[in-house]
Amino acid sequence: MQGGFDLMLEQLKAPTVSVMYYALAGVQNMAGDPECLQQVVDTESDLVLEALLEHPRDSIRRLATGALVNISELSAVREAEPGTPSEEGEQGEEGE
16 A cells, blocks of 8 residues: 555656646545554654645645645544654653
8 A cells, every 4th residue: 555655645746737636636635544544653644735825727736725625634643642642752852
């Protein structure tokens, strides 16, 4: 699953709009998965999604918005769960 998701993330920068569109649709659907969310963050694809909010095509903007909403919702759920370490990690607080 992750290998395919990596390919989708790479295609967010595709020069062909149809390829970008289908990659965005896949990312939007997969962004609710915790492992995929982590890949989005690790590869800084969230920044690519934010940049796509300025795309001239409405369909691209809508899918980028949907993906970011899904990412945001899952991030909020993860932060609200007790015992879930933050992105900085609980160790960072102890070492300071």
